[in-house]
Amino acid sequence: MKLENYKNYQNIHIWTGILSGLLLYICFVAGAFTMFKAPLNTWALHQEHTLPPIAETQYDTLIKKVLQAHPEASAQLSVYLPNAMPKHAPVQWVIEDEDTHQHTYWQASLDNDGALISRSTSLSEIGDFLDHLHRTAGIPGGDEHDAVGIYVMGIVCVLYFVAIVSGLVIFLPTWVKDLFALRKNKKGKRFWVDFHNILGISALPFHIIIAVTTFVFAYHDILYGGLQTAVYQDKPMFNRPAPIEADRGIENLLSISVLEDKITATEPDFKLTELNFSGLGTPRARLIMGGELVGEIIRGPYYAYWVTDPYTASAGYTAMLPSVSGIPGKVVNSFFTLHFGGFGGSFIHWIYFAMGLSGCLLFLSGNIIWIESRRKKMSTSQAVKQPVSVRVLSRLTVGVCAGTFIGIGLSVIAAKQASYSQNDIQFYQHLAYYVGFIFAVVYSFCVTPIRAAIHSLYLLVLLALGCIAISCVYWQTSLSHTIDVGVSIVATCLAVLFAICARRLVKKQPHIPYDGVWQ
Structure with a gap:
């Protein structure tokens, strides 16, 4: 490759990465924890605020x-x-x-x-709040469906995809030498470049999937509108069946056993788990049935879905079911299942959790490389004045990266406590996140970035231990001791990881130049 072309691709990779990296960092951290949205929702509940379970035969009566x-x-x-x-x-x-x-x-x-x-x-x-954070990067504005953050992240993912492609192009000429190389004895920047390459190449398919599917999710309404105008024109894109004449009184709702027989006739392995009714008593009454289909390409992170009429169980919308969805339905479903990790069960969820955290390190290392490349070296004859962009980004990198974890940690603890006291849970878990996030960012500008990083890591150790402590305090009121143990194990691992990172920075601090970048 010509040197000029190489530098052009390098500049494209650098600037698309810098412009998108910190927002992607927030989304990847929240997305990693969102893989366990349902267990986290259960963890935050207490027995005092639940109602007794009933037999499956009693559901129709209820x-x-x-x-x-x-x-x-x-x-x-x-x-x-x-x-x-x-x-x-x-x-x-x-x-x-x-x-x-x-x-x-x-x-x-x-x-x-x-x-x-x-x-x-x-x-x-709390799991749904983390999911919202994952989709919007915490950017306020708009409602759940048309949140401003969703549209912003759609644009960010275009930059993300360009960064992936350009990064691959500049890596290929030296891939034999650099593949999985981690040269610790070279200059500090060389180590971070190697680390960045390993993270990017080892998870390349995952990052391509996330970039493409996020863009589709963010702008699917616009994409459908464009298809309607350019292709379908006056014809409807989706053929909705006309409402069937039926007495839509309460007593005429089909029983759960009949609905279950209807869905298993189409999908024999479908294990019905939840039913979501809407518009009951009206001609547009609708029922979305969710259930487990292990090993299939499904629409959601946990369940496959079938949409039907709760009074007639007519064919309805079957594009979400793998066996009858057809090629277009399978393509659409694949976007969902690849993004959510809805295939392979819990094992894939843990893989996606690890991939999400490795993605955070990818964006963090990219910022460090940019900062180290532009940091002016100290001179013995005169003081060095660092560029404003370098000083600002070094502080933003520390503040945003630490603040994301601090905010999530505070939000999780607040959700557990507020759920017990039945205060305004939604308000307090939102408040806890934004207070923690903003505090970390502001603090990184008040002290040197290295001190802010060390102090934030020790605070994160305390927050991780706090999650363990609050699980123990409310052990007797817990809905699932298995989930409590799982949360405590993950919190322990994170506490150890944060403590190791803090100790490493403390040891490294005396060797970091006092040049106005990191200290």
């Missing part, structure tokens, strides 16, 4: 009693069968305030005599 006592639940009603997660209540629905858009959660069950128990409650859904 649904009808809820709709009779709470007609507002017909707008959107979720039913969780015994094998679902979380296990806070068999039935749940949400009421949204039209003025404030605040959500009030209601849940229902049956007592030992078969009488209805229903109450409003506060749910943390």
